[in-house]
Amino acid sequence: LKIAALTRALGGETENGDGYLLALANGERPMTVVRSEPERAESRAVLDFEGDGGSHAAFLLVVDGIGHGPEAALVARKVIDIAERHHDYELERLARACHDAALDTRGAALGIARIARGAEELQFLGVGNVAIQVCTTDAKRRSPKSSGIFSLNPAELGVSCRQLAANSGIVGYRIPTHLRAFSCDYHLGDVVAMYSDGITRKFDVRTEVVSGEPDAEVLAKTVMARYATHTDDVTVVVLK
Ligand SMILES: [Mn+2]
Secondary structure, three states, X not given: OEEEEEEEOOXXXXXXXXXXXXXXXXXXXXXXXXXXXXXXXXXXXXXXXXXXOOOXXXXXXXXXXXXXXXXXXXXXXXXXXXXXXXXXXXXXXHHHHHHHHOOOOOOEEEEEEEEOOOOOEEEEEEEOOXXXXXXXXXXXXXXXXXXXXXXXXXXXXXXXXXXXXXEOOEEOOEOOOOOOOEEEEOOOOOEEEEEEOOEOOOOOHHHHHHHOOOOHHHHHHHHHHHHEOOOOOEEEEEEO
């Protein structure tokens, strides 16, 4: 299991309003945590699961401070700081902690996702425009129909993909009284992509899984090269 993350600021900016935090653990070991540095225009990271057959646990966060530049980078840093300390919180509690930390800033979109130790399920809580796609090459697998999951038809690609709904609102400004987390089935080998709105809506992880090298690091680079806009900060995190 591998997680790769890439983030870069809008061209000309020296600070990044987008950011990520990743945590990964093998078996009962403590989680290894890496984060982006909003005070830099670019950050990248790869976390590798040192497999011994034990169960793994993963946590992913993508934050997108409204707009770009130093004010946006300040929000990203506050959210990442809180998540670095509390990534073990239940998702709704963590989202509220991020909201509280970002009060008095211009606010942010946020996506947080967790695969609990040994669980064959991924949980996601999003606020605003951070999207997630969970993709499997096992075309026979179907998610049970439930609210908050949008299945993309596997049809011609032979790969099925789930997108999970996000809450409306802006972290640090206004979030719903009841934040909803959604979950879908996850199995080792599935590809998870989480990204800010710097990645265009044309991006469909299925296409890249079918046509490309399905390594998390290569996928993240490919997504950045093919789908990043040049009008905003961009972040993409890929787990496989
Ligand atoms: Mn953005």
